[in-house]
Amino acid sequence: MAIKYPNGKKYVPAATGAASKKPALQNSYSNRGMTLEKDLNDTNIFYLERGLAVIHKKPTPVQIVQVDYPKRSAAVIKEAYFQQASTTDYNGVYRGRYVDFEAKETRSATAFPLKNFHEHQIIHMRKVEEQNGISFVIIRFALTEEVFYLPACQLFDYWDRMEQGGRKSITKTEIENTGFLIPKGFQPLIPYLSVIDRLYF
Amino acid sequence: MAIKYPNGKKYVPAATGAASKKPALQNSYSNRGMTLEKDLNDTNIFYLERGLAVIHKKPTPVQIVQVDYPKRSAAVIKEAYFQQASTTDYNGVYRGRYVDFEAKETRSATAFPLKNFHEHQIIHMRKVEEQNGISFVIIRFALTEEVFYLPACQLFDYWDRMEQGGRKSITKTEIENTGFLIPKGFQPLIPYLSVIDRLYF
Structure with missing residues (x-):
């Protein structure tokens, strides 16, 4: 069963999402x-x-510091930190x-x-x-x-x-x-x- | 045992951190x-x-989209979304x-x-x-x-x-x-x- 979220998108693990923004690191440390x-x-x-x-x-534990609540769209976490x-x-x-x-x-x-x-x-x-x-x-x-x-x-x-x-x-x-x-x-x-x-x- | 993280700070649940930025909501919906x-x-x-x-x-599941890696300090998550x-x-x-x-x-x-x-x-x-x-x-x-x-x-x-x-x-x-x-x-x-x-x- 591929678990899908209500937006119809497949769950993408957090680390993959982060890595995709940093392609240079994909095959080294971050991977x-x-x-x-x-x-x-x-x-x-x-x-x-x-x-x-x-x-x-x-889930990866994250300390959330700042969240924006735009009208008519999902809450966006604007500042957060990885926790141990x-x-x-x-x-x-x-x-x-x-x-x-x-x-x-x-x-x-x-x-x-x-x-x-x-x-x-x-x-x-x-x-x-x-x-x-x-x-x-x-x-x-x-x-x-x-x-x-x-x-x-x-x-x-x-x-x-x-x-x-x-x-x-x-x-x-x-x-x-x-x-x-x-x-x-x-x-x-x-x-x-x-x-x-x-x-x- | 109060679990403390390596920075010596006590663990603060994510929702509390988020709520503290929005005091108006503290005693209503978000609380x-x-x-x-x-x-x-x-x-x-x-x-x-x-x-x-x-x-x-x-931990609250969060989809991380963008992470900044400042020199000499902790990685900062700049864009993320709450997941179901x-x-x-x-x-x-x-x-x-x-x-x-x-x-x-x-x-x-x-x-x-x-x-x-x-x-x-x-x-x-x-x-x-x-x-x-x-x-x-x-x-x-x-x-x-x-x-x-x-x-x-x-x-x-x-x-x-x-x-x-x-x-x-x-x-x-x-x-x-x-x-x-x-x-x-x-x-x-x-x-x-x-x-x-x-x-x-």
Whole structure:
């Protein structure tokens, strides 16, 4: 189901809209992570359409400062700022269970830098785990196009190691050993529910 | 826990920021529903701090059209538009279960107009129910300050009745009979988990 808004237009993710104004950046910095986001959105639509799970990406949090209300047309936000998310980007429901994850991409071949996560997100994931939710991160190595499912409890170990003065990244070998390679799919592209099935059901 | 962003400022909900630029509207249209939203946010913080549940309001979906990137300062969104949400506003996890709801307020004394919900939200709630999630709406009657928990399955009945040509609202008596009055609390203000306990655990 392609969700359409009342104006009949298809939903265009915010980041794409912004990027379209800055074509020079399309294939460099601003586009980082867009492949993973797009593949996950397609995957979530696949799961949604087939009634397998209801998982959505949360909207980008924005602090709105000024809004114009022109007569006879839609309100226009004239000044706003990106806010740092206090939770993860994706959540929803699968077979009654709460599913919550963050997705990140790296161009490193050998390790995943922990600075990709914010402290708030780690705190959030710990709280989700305490509530018996299914919490994990999806990590994509762009160079090899490998996508891993890393359970949050494993991520906490690496995070705590860093906090105690240890390395600021997770080596790829560690991710291979403590996470799960998500086999590349066609429909869906990133079949992460298969890992949840294996771990929880 | 008051969530603070890296600039050290407390999170200010978008709608408040927008309203502050339009003081004339503060106590009329633009402020409608803010009491309920604020009370629910306080309730969710209460539940979060005590480790009882992890439930958040989703950010307002915004379509970003133009962003300026000034040197040495934060990116400024210069043109953006409010989008209609395709899901409900609140979701999270309670004792492993997925919780999902929408909250609405009315100034009517006798009935709750169904136009407060969008078709997309009803479709979303049906999918959540199919996945065995806990789906409901919170309805506040502003005049009497009564707050009700109405299970989604009941809402579907009223929605379907409207679709079949019936009344376009739910009478207050119907809400009293098929929903649950949430007793007014102090800590938390709207103790909706107590209804979930009664219905699901």
